[in-house]
Structures are given as structure tokens and as C-alpha cells.
Amino acid sequence: MSISRRLFFALATLAASAASAAADPAYPTRHIRLIAPFTAGSTLDIMARLVAERLGAGLGHNVIVDNRPGANGIVGIDTVAKAPPDGHTMLITTGSFMGNIVLHKKLPYDGIRDFAPITQVARSYGLILVVHPGVPVQSVKELVALAKTRPGKISYGSSGSGNITHLVAELFNASAGTRIQHVPYKGAGPALTDVLGKQIEMTFVSTVFVQPFIKDGRVRPLALTGDERSPVTPDIPTFKEIGYPDVVMTGMYGLWFPAKTPQARVNRVHSEIRKAIAAPDMKTKLDELGLVGVGSTPAEFAKFIADDVALQTGIMKRAGIEKQ
Secondary structure (H helix, E strand, C coil), X not given: CCCCHHHHHHHHHHHHHHHHHHHCCCCCCCCEEEEECCCCCCHXXXXXXXXXXXXXXXXXXXXXXXXXXXXXXXXXXXXHHCCCCCCCEEEEECCHHHHHHHHCCCCCCCCCCCEEEEEEEEEECCEEEEECCCCCCCCHHHHHHHHHHCCCCCEEEECCCCCHHHHXXXXXXXXXXXXXXXXXXXXXXXXXXXXXXXXXXXXEEEHHHHHHHHHCCCCEEEEECCCCCCCCCCCCCXXXXXXXXXXXXXXXXXXXXXXXXXXXXXXXXXXXXXXXHHCHHHHHHHHHHCEEECCCCHHHHHHHHHHHHHHHHHHHHHHCCCCC
């Protein structure tokens, strides 16, 4: 009688976890600091706390989320780059990690050499373009028409220069022939707050926490940047569907250690994340947030990072964004 694929996966994951723990039985010796380089209440913060809870249970020590916002995540990322490589300081962030490598001529760290990739935890179905309900548009077509009559007068908020929310908006500007003004923030939460208060007209935001605002009518969704519609927002069309095939970008969440962290500790955390993602309650939570669990190996994640740097370089050229 053959073992089901699900049971096989569960047994293999359990075996890998046991092997990792046996290879480094002393780890961890104290709580782990999980640096989240964006503001509390941001989409990243929500994901960080979900990961911290599951990872802490698996490792047997508390994982404490430490928000270190600033400069599109550079402040927090640099904190991890300079931390002792002992497995007790970890980074969780988004594709802005790669965006900073692409956008900035000089960083206080080397985005490749100074980090040990652990795993891509999850990916999104894309970002939703939302506008304040007072903006007199009901569709992307109407938004484009309005923006062309008011060049430079309509503003969008991003989570920081080089963030995915910045790149995709400028890609939209380039594709639609509009000139919507960029206003950078320290996270998705502050950007959305200013849309709610009509300080700015629009933003691109993750499905992770925008759904209640859509349901309450506090923002109006226009389109999604993914390849396919999200199951949590099935009525929102993709940009591809409405005539903008180039405006495609999905978000991601990943984990890194400082470079030279012992490989056994990298493998242990990766194994615990794989177990967490396989748990039915975690899948339910990710589904609610509009995310898909990934759990890639450290080698797979390193390749993803390199490929995404190349992709974002192309997007910046297409959007006409200059290196800073």
C-alpha cells in the first residue's frame, strides 16, 4: 500500500526537522529577534507576526518582531547585515529587498554577500490599485482619462522609493501615458491612511489587509496587478484583463540571516517554516490574506533573488526610474 503524497511530505519534513535539530542541538539558546523593516500595522508586520508565532512554537523559543522602518526598509535590513551571524537575528521583508539593490547606487550593505537567504515564505496574487471614493472614477479607464486632464495633480502613495508599490505605479504611468505624482511613505499602512483621509488619491496595496476597507466602502478597488484574479477578491479584474498586459507584479515575503550564519541553523529555520506552511490552519490563514505559501529551499530562494533583481532592473528601465 503506497503512502499518500501528503503523508510522505509530512514525514519527510518531520525527518528534516529532527535532523537539523540533531545537527545543532543547542540552537536557539535565547529568543530570536525578527527584524521587520516597515511600520507596525503594515502588510509586512502582519506577516511577520504570523511567522513569529509559528516559528517560535517550532523552535521552542520566542521570536520577537522588531519593527525598524526607514528608507524603504534599508534601516532594518542594515541592522540584520551587521548583526552577529549566530541565528538569533533574522530579517523578514518583501521584494523591496531586491528593489533596493536595483534602485540604489550605494547601500550600507551588500544585498547579496552580506546575507544568507533562508526561504521565500509566501507570495501574493498581486497588488490592488485603490482610490479614495471621492475620486470621480469607477474604472482604470476613467482614472487614466482623469489623470491625463490633470498631469502631476493626482498623487499615489508608496511604501518607499524602490518598493514594489513604487515600481508598479511607475510601470502603470509608463503603460498608460499618465503622470501621477509619487509620494513615498515608510510603509503601506501610512500610505493607505492618507488615501482614507484623501490626502492623496490612490495607492497600490496588498490583499493582506485592504479587504475590510474595500468592504466598508472606504476605498474603491480598480484593478489587480497579478496574472490571475485573487480568490479573496474575485470581482476585481487584473490589469491584463483590461488592456494593460505589462502591469503585472506580485509581492513576496522572505526570510534572511546575516551572512556566515551556520548552515545548520539556516536549514533548521527553513524546515520549521516548511512545517508551518504545511499545517492546515496556516494555509487557512494565508488563504484569508490572499497569499500562497512557498517554503522554497535556501538555494531556490537565492536563485529567486537573483532572478528578481534582473526582473526589477528591467521594470525600472521600462518605467524610466533612475538609480539614486
